[in-house]
Amino acid sequence: MGNLFLAKSDFNHVTIYQHTVEMLKLFEELKSAFPDILTQKEWEVLRLAIIHHDIGKINATFQNKIYVRLKENISLPDTFDGVFEIPHGYLSTCMIDYERIQKEYGFLPEEILLLAMSIYYHHYRKVNYDDNQLKKTLEENVRPYISEFKREFRIGLISDEPDFEHANTKVNLEYLVKNKNLYNTYVKIKGLLNRIDYSASAGITEIEKSPFDSYNESVDQKVLKKYTANGNSLADVQWYLYKNRDKNIILIASTGIGKTEGALLWIGPQKGFYTLPLRVTINAIYKRIKGSSEKNSLNYSPVAILHSDSFNEYLKENDSYESSIYMESEARLFTAPLTITTVDQLFRFVFRYHGYEMIPATLMYSKVVIDEIQMYSPTIIACILYGLREISRLGGKFLIMTATMPKIFIKILEEKLNMKVSEAFELPQPFLRESNRSDKSKHFVKLHEHELDIEQIEKDSLNHKILVIVNTVTKAQEIYQRLNVENKWLLHSLFTREHRSVLENKILNFSKDENAKGVWVTTQIVEASLDIDFDILHTEMCTVDSLFQRMGRILRGRDRFLSEHTPNIHIYTENVSGLGHVINKEIYEFSLKALRKFLGPSGQQILTEEDKQNIIQNVYDPDLNPQILESKYYREILDYIGYLQSIQNRPYQLEKYETKFRDIISDLIIPKSIYIELDNTGILQQMEEQFQRADSIKKRQILDEILKHTIQVSHFYDRELLSNINNVLLKEAGKRAFADAGIKICDCPYDFNEKEEKGLGLLRKISREEKNKMQTMNSIL
Incomplete structure (x- = not known):
């Protein structure tokens, strides 16, 4: 029965033991790179969580499911015959020899709790089961294989008599949440457990890449080299950020005076995340940091890009789907020393959805830059401000930088989130481009x-x-x-x-x-x-x-x-x-x-730049404009912060897809004219035939080709288009490739001349009255 117990249904036949060994390698790498993020006792809890988190997979139902997917001619006696499965995380907590662990490692009850809770929730599933079902699973689907599994596994402290009643005493979410310090430790351990687990499953070999490139230079050294060449010196804003890299900072500075490079100097050789509002901006900054051909490029290679379409950016770099998928996986698992990303990739953790812990567990030893915070909606601003407070509490650092910082955001941080200027963050005088009305001015x-x-x-x-x-x-x-x-x-x-x-x-x-x-x-x-x-x-x-x-x-x-x-x-x-x-x-x-x-x-x-700051404050400073405190805009931020505060003691109430980070719901659509053209030319049929027999990489390639023809249509901004969207998924028309991407048909005109490279884009259908009005206007003109 060698290699009987598999960890997952990939064709490499990775066993639970092999998967665990890979995780332990990543664990040692992480501990070596960042030894101070956990205490020695906490590191030991994490190591034991890694060893035991998947032992619940030895049950017959789970293994038979894998054998079927792999088309293996193996079948274990299954009490429930595959129709009922208790998640392996729950089973794992019942199979640990807690007494032996407590004796050998000298764990306190709180540390045993951390161990059991991290394992129990590491892949949380909403499955209703009773004690009889759990008992029967342990007795008939697990116990017959324990001795054989222990010989194969070799490294775990596994009980010969799995006991759910005893294990239940080790799992207490309510107690954990009430003890905030203990809960913070749980977030760190469980978050790192998840990150190591996902990394090993993705075949990632470096959980934390070095902050130095092939020339043995970190990103701040690249900036220093660039700006101090030929006897030049750093700009004032860059010098300030370089000197104060150990502090949280809210920085107001004019555009075009070197804020981006200043932020990189602030991050230094530490782990960093640079967030921006728009994907196009992120792509441009990423190329500017990584590239070497353009004048302002830094040629810093260990930088990652992460947003909803980052896969295509990687594809442009290497033209290989396999490599692009791997690079995107590395980015999503935060392996890079510097990641350029959108705020939703990081700040969704404030909702405490199932599996959120990986993000704060990484940000606790990272530095986070928020560029142009004023561009976000009130609900997203609430998430960012609340999230920065949580990051700071865990030990991470933040830098907010913008040319137009609304003063009410400072007021919210101080009065609603208890973060005082000079205590929790620095607020230097604005760094403005020198100008006055007697000089040449840009505007x-x-x-x-x-x-x-x-x-x-x-x-x-x-x-x-x-x-x-x-x-x-x-x-x-x-x-x-x-x-x-x-x-x-x-x-x-x-x-x-x-x-x-x-x-x-x-x-x-x-x-x-x-x-x-x-x-x-x-x-x-x-x-x-x-x-x-x-x-x-x-x-x-x-x-x-x-x-x-x-x-x-x-x-x-x-x-x-x-x-x-x-x-x-x-x-x-x-x-x-x-x-x-x-x-x-x-x-x-x-x-x-x-x-x-x-x-x-x-x-x-x-x-002038000073004029701009004065105008901004006449809008957003409550001392100059008291009406701002009565505005819906301000109340919406406060109300959403109140909502976030209300859910902190109720983790795992939401799934990730239920979190309302972006307050805009959208549809992915294809204009009907483009769909018909693809259909008439036979391209759709060809895609569908390839999709049906494709492996995961080829399917990704086909979907990527389809997505080139789509548009993201917001429910909030484009209400006029909604009545023209076909809400029947294309799978009902036999178009599974489109359905898998969630694409719908929009029966609205679309205009673009590919030869001239210009057009109107997607147009909403206008009423007869509007059409007559436009014709009248055109005749007048």
Whole structure:
């Protein structure tokens, strides 16, 4: 019966013993890399948890299930004949010889509790079973194989007489939660157990990669080398972050003065996570850190990227599905010394869903950067602020950095989360780009109390690079259609992944071309994502934090080129789109009031960095704007923090998919016209036939090809489209590959000319009244 007891149903026939040995190797690597994150006793509890966590898999039901999947001609006598299975974690806790462990290791009752609880919940399953079912499983599906398993396993302290009644006395979640210090230790041990377990199962051989690259340099050394070459010195903000890398910091600094490199200096050779709001920004920062070809690249190789589409970024690097899957697994299991990621990959842990512990157990010895915190919705801001408090309590460090830090966030940290300035974090004076109104300035603002001026945009586009930013896709499509110029392009979120990638590359190339002329109409997706540099901005009014981000796309790397009498930032206040859903109406009103006050009767003014900070504080500082404390925006953050506080004593009430981190529900859709084209050309049928007989890697490849033709449609922002989405999954039409990706058909027009690389994207179906209104408007124009 050698190698009878398998750990999982892969074709390598990995036994429980082999899997455990691989985990112990990773355990030793982690302990060697970060010896101080646990006490010696806690390390021992973790080691014993690793040894015993899977011993419950020796039961006949579990093993027979694996044999069937592997098509093995083996079958063990099964009391329940495969129709009922108690999760192996529960069985494992009944099979440990606790008395012997307590005697040999001198464990206190609390340490025995930590051991049993970590194992019991390491793969929690909502399975209802009674004592009779558990007793029968232990007696008839487990006990007959214990002696044989112990000979094969060799390393565990396993009881010859598994006893659920005795084991139940070792499992007490309520007691654990009430004892906060003990619970924090449990989170560390169980989280590291899960991470080591998942890493071994994924075939990962390094649980913590070295922070040094092939040149034996860490990321901070790369930055120092870059900035101090040729006798140069660090910028003030970079020097401050470098000197204060042992502290939590909230940093306010102008765009374009080296915050990104400063954050890398703050992280240093320690484990770090750098979060940004948008995937496009993350991709750009990742390439900038890892790459070597561009002027500003650091050539630092041990960096990972992690977001919902990071697999495709890895695929672009090496063109191998096997390697890309492995690299993505490494990223999701936090092996890299530096990971560039989205906040939802980290801060979802505040919901204490099943399996959440792996994240805080890693962040407890990491440094976390939050870039542009003001760009998130109130609920996400609540999760971030609450999560930073928890990370700090566990021993991790955080850096919030932004050009526009709302002062109410400081108030919430201090008053609601008991984190005081100078005690819990540093709040230095803002680092602003030196400028005054007598110098050349990048931004000369003019406020227009009317709609977007199409004629002026057309005129400006003849000699300059013009950026138009509006608040909604529908408005962007409308403005684009009204423009009567040849050199015009449109970019928003309702293009397919493939076409959006084409447009993003095109706008980047357009921006870099010194001789380019024309106009790009976009939505807020370019606010803090693409590293673009235009001459003139025409924008709808929005909240000031977004407004200043939009301004950051103008003269980004250059001094002012226009006459001081000619504004290059045009803001329009009439018929503004998106108020109330895309744009927070209360913050919008506060912003417009503050901007009008600053610009005065003339409605125009050169804007310095200090001016921007003053305007921001006139919106978000409760001392200057007491109304902010009565706003729905502020109350929503507080209410959600209250909700998070209320669930802390009730862990495991939610599954991961139930956590409401992103307050936007969305559908993954394919425009009907594209679906029909793929179907008519036989591509769909070919995909389906390949999918049915493909292995997991090939299936991933097919799904990736399908996803190129899809669009993520938000329920919140794009209500008009919902009535046109076919809610019947495509598997009912025999399209299993589409169904596995959760794709639905959207019966709305889609426009994109691949030859010209431009188009309108996905359009909502308009009513007859709207169509008549548009025709009337066009005839007038």
